[in-house]
Amino acid sequence: MTSVGEKASGVExxxxxxxxxxxxxxxxxxxxxxxxSRISEPDDARAGALVREFGAEQALAxxxxxxSSVPEVFRMRAxxxxxxxxxxxAHQVGARIxxxxxxxxxxxxxxxxxxxxxxxxxxxxDLALLASRSVSIVGARSxxxxxxMMANDLAAGVADRGFxxxxxAAFGIDGAAHRGALAVDGFxxxxxxxxxxxxYPVAHSRLIEAIAESGAVIxxxxxxxxxxxxxxxxxxxxxxxxxxxxxxxxxxxRSGSLNTxxxxxxxxRPVGVVPGPVTSMVSAGCHQASRDGMAVLVTDVAEVVDxxxxxxxxxxxxxxxxxxxxxxxxxxxxxxxxxxxxxxAIDATAIAxxxxxxxxxxxxxxxxxxxxxLVVRDGAGWKKVPEKRTP
Amino acid sequence: MTSVGEKASGVExxxxxxxxxxxxxxxxxxxxxxxxSRISEPDDARAGALVREFGAEQALAxxxxxxSSVPEVFRMRAxxxxxxxxxxxAHQVGARIxxxxxxxxxxxxxxxxxxxxxxxxxxxxDLALLASRSVSIVGARSxxxxxxMMANDLAAGVADRGFxxxxxAAFGIDGAAHRGALAVDGFxxxxxxxxxxxxYPVAHSRLIEAIAESGAVIxxxxxxxxxxxxxxxxxxxxxxxxxxxxxxxxxxxRSGSLNTxxxxxxxxRPVGVVPGPVTSMVSAGCHQASRDGMAVLVTDVAEVVDxxxxxxxxxxxxxxxxxxxxxxxxxxxxxxxxxxxxxxAIDATAIAxxxxxxxxxxxxxxxxxxxxxLVVRDGAGWKKVPEKRTP
Numbered sequence: 001m002t003s004v005g006e007k008a009s010g011v012e013x014x015x016x017x018x019x020x021x022x023x024x025x026x027x028x029x030x031x032x033x034x035x036x037s038r039i040s041e042p043d044d045a046r047a048g049a050l051v052r053e054f055g056a057e058q059a060l061a062x063x064x065x066x067x068s069s070v071p072e073v074f075r076m077r078a079x080x081x082x083x084x085x086x087x088x089x090a091h092q093v094g095a096r097i098x099x100x101x102x103x104x105x106x107x108x109x110x111x112x113x114x115x116x117x118x119x120x121x122x123x124x125x126d127l128a129l130l131a132s133r134s135v136s137i138v139g140a141r142s143x144x145x146x147x148x149m150m151a152n153d154l155a156a157g158v159a160d161r162g163f164x165x166x167x168x169a170a171f172g173i174d175g176a177a178h179r180g181a182l183a184v185d186g187f188x189x190x191x192x193x194x195x196x197x198x199x200y201p202v203a204h205s206r207l208i209e210a211i212a213e214s215g216a217v218i219x220x221x222x223x224x225x226x227x228x229x230x231x232x233x234x235x236x237x238x239x240x241x242x243x244x245x246x247x248x249x250x251x252x253x254r255s256g257s258l259n260t261x262x263x264x265x266x267x268x269r270p271v272g273v274v275p276g277p278v279t280s281m282v283s284a285g286c287h288q289a290s291r292d293g294m295a296v297l298v299t300d301v302a303e304v305v306d307x308x309x310x311x312x313x314x315x316x317x318x319x320x321x322x323x324x325x326x327x328x329x330x331x332x333x334x335x336x337x338x339x340x341x342x343x344x345a346i347d348a349t350a351i352a353x354x355x356x357x358x359x360x361x362x363x364x365x366x367x368x369x370x371x372x373x374l375v376v377r378d379g380a381g382w383k384k385v386p387e388k389r390t391p
Numbered sequence: 392m393t394s395v396g397e398k399a400s401g402v403e404x405x406x407x408x409x410x411x412x413x414x415x416x417x418x419x420x421x422x423x424x425x426x427x428s429r430i431s432e433p434d435d436a437r438a439g440a441l442v443r444e445f446g447a448e449q450a451l452a453x454x455x456x457x458x459s460s461v462p463e464v465f466r467m468r469a470x471x472x473x474x475x476x477x478x479x480x481a482h483q484v485g486a487r488i489x490x491x492x493x494x495x496x497x498x499x500x501x502x503x504x505x506x507x508x509x510x511x512x513x514x515x516x517d518l519a520l521l522a523s524r525s526v527s528i529v530g531a532r533s534x535x536x537x538x539x540m541m542a543n544d545l546a547a548g549v550a551d552r553g554f555x556x557x558x559x560a561a562f563g564i565d566g567a568a569h570r571g572a573l574a575v576d577g578f579x580x581x582x583x584x585x586x587x588x589x590x591y592p593v594a595h596s597r598l599i600e601a602i603a604e605s606g607a608v609i610x611x612x613x614x615x616x617x618x619x620x621x622x623x624x625x626x627x628x629x630x631x632x633x634x635x636x637x638x639x640x641x642x643x644x645r646s647g648s649l650n651t652x653x654x655x656x657x658x659x660r661p662v663g664v665v666p667g668p669v670t671s672m673v674s675a676g677c678h679q680a681s682r683d684g685m686a687v688l689v690t691d692v693a694e695v696v697d698x699x700x701x702x703x704x705x706x707x708x709x710x711x712x713x714x715x716x717x718x719x720x721x722x723x724x725x726x727x728x729x730x731x732x733x734x735x736a737i738d739a740t741a742i743a744x745x746x747x748x749x750x751x752x753x754x755x756x757x758x759x760x761x762x763x764x765l766v767v768r769d770g771a772g773w774k775k776v777p778e779k780r781t782p
Binding site: 040041044071072073076077080146150226228229230252253254274275276277278279283284287290291296297299300303321322334335337338339349352353354355356357358359 | 431432435462463464467468471537541617619620621643644645665666667668669670674675678681682687688690691694711712713725726729730740743744745746747748749750
């Protein structure tokens with residue numbers, strides 16, 4: 001059995017315990033919060049309440065003293081606690097502990113019903129930036145080439161415009177999103193379901209290393225914790241809470257990324273979904289989210305930025321088709337133009353009859369149309385100039 | 392100059408003048424309405440007002456007598472009227488004139504600001520059926536194979552469920568929709584922008600013939616009228632008004648089918664759009680309509696039927712992914728299951744520690760999980776049975 005609360009100084013590695021800046025949290029409290037991230041599962045209401053009420057150190061001492069009001073599993077886990085080992089692992093991978101009150105605490109997570117007690121963070125990225133300019137880009141592991149291309153392009157586009165891109169480092173869409181952000185030297189954050197020292201999936205070890213070098217790899221659970229299925233769902237809630245909005249690129253009807261989207265909605269954050277062919281099962285979840293009114297469609301970078309809202313001046317330009325010389329025509333002139341033939345010229349009366357317009361309206365409209373090069377005089381009549389589309 | 396109003400009987404072909412049943416409209420009035428469909432363009436507020444106020448016969452007489460309050464173009468066109476020729480053309484192609492008050496008048500069009508004065512109709516189809524059970528399926532002429540397949544499948548599906556499928560007989564989506572309905576011997580209606588005797592586009596002559604044989608080919612303009620550009624837009628408003636709702640399968644950002652959709656919205660009819668890859672320009676208009684809140688996504692026949700609303704019992708079943716044996720698990724049991732290993736069995740205490748659950752909860756959960764075949768005892772411990780998906 002390892003006693004923890006009292007060992008605020010001593011063998012524990014400095015890097016793991018001290019914050020990047022703004023040391024509001026005492027070393028003892030920080031160390032105890034690290035311990036709680038092993039004792040309790042993420043989203044545990046009881047652990048959060050104890051830490052909030054008594055402080056992490058006192059709550060931990062209460063658990064170790066066998067207070068009857070504390071859940072038994074907390075005591076069982078606290079007795080097996082090896083916080084120095086956890087901190088040593090964190091030290092080895094260059095991870096630090098970020099706590100509420102630290103200047104790089106990501107404020108968005110405080111909107112969760114049960115916010116993390118602390119976060120284990122690898123990498124130089126400042127998580128506080130996520131509160132104002134970030135997006136989660138998530139989706140199916142069994143993605144298509146289309147989905148991966150979209151995730152990559154959207155992530156690169158928003159990262160290039162200064163948005164942090166948060167995802168789960170999984171196969172498929174998540175990986176493509178991280179890679180897109182890295183490709184433009186953007187800020188990207190991977191949120192892991194297991195310990196921050198454990199690259200999962202293993203095949204993404206290099207990707208996760210690259211993220212840790214320039215951005216951040218973070219987890220709510222202590223080093224050495226396995227990425228179990230419930231922790232993936234709990235991790236998803238964190239992805240949604242860290243960011244200003246969530247974009248689901250591809251998702252089957254039961255995809256975990258819909259879970260992320262649902263959390264975002266619960267937190268009042270906007271959700272976008274990328275549409276795809278209805279014949280693709282990994283677009284079905286996206287389409288359903290739109291039908292349910294949970295999400296809006298996003299089809300390009302501008303629309304994602306627009307979704308995130310706070311940046312009015314960056315509102316997406318409304319996409320338009322190619323412009324045409326006939327775009328600004330008066331409706332009457334358009335009616336005139338519609339009946340003027342290309343080949344054989346006809347006179348104004350014939351035009352009036354064909355268009356169902358008053359002769360004086362036709363007489364006024366024809367010179368206007370000639371002025372913009374849409375019709376030409378030909379003898380006593382008029383004929384049309386073939387329309388060219390401007391690019 | 393041809394006088395019209397007085398020639399209620401005589402040379403005109405009976406078939407073109409008499410309604411299918413329910414002769415509320417007098418032969419003279421019917422004939423005069425036919426004349427008005429040549430004198431005025433569709434959606435003309437003045438013509439509609441004159442016919443409503445004075446009756447079609449009297450309004451026509453007023454025009455011919457040179458009443459000063461009548462628009463000049465009406466007089467010019469009325470003087471050139473050859474209603475017998477129009478009726479003869481209609482007779483030759485087996486068209487009839489359907490007027491408000493006839494039992495096969497499609498009531499939906501009365502919701503338009505300026506309803507048709509009459510409709511020229513070829514084919515045995517009863518247009519009155521459209522009021523209760525119909526859908527417009529429209530879209531781009533420059534469609535993709537994906538879009539054509541979707542239009543065909545959706546049209547076949549709804550036609551098979553007794554819905555009339557209305558479209559514009561154009562290349563691309565329209566043609567695919569008509570063909571889908573015909574393929575299941577469904578009821579389909581083509582609305583033309585020009586005269587009902589003139590197959591447009593010409594390459595769809597056979598398709599339009601097939602529609603006229605079993606359903607209906609209709610137009611608001613008199614036989615011999617050319618399909619001019621303004622008439623296409625006016626035709627589109629009629630497509631929307633004829634049906635209970637509109638589905639746009641593919642549409643570029645400037646597609647005329649968005650015009651149909653906008654009319655449907657103005658008339659309070661639901662609009663669905665089929666999503667597609669964002670890389671396809673002919674899906675861009677569909678996506679924009681969804682983003683604008685003008686339309687909901689529809690991805691299959693059930694969702695189209697659901698869109699049309701009136702049939703509560705046919706509401707689309709919510710699509711679900713494949714079911715799994717773990718679907719109905721109690722959340723605590725799911726947490727237990729998540730930490731039970733596949734290979735090496737572990738005991739209940741180790742499971743409680745890994746899951747962060749009270750030992751008694753784990754002790755209760757393991758036998759329940761064993762009962763549904765998800766875990767098995769192995770010595771003093773438990774291990775997981777590999778999960779199988781049910782189809």
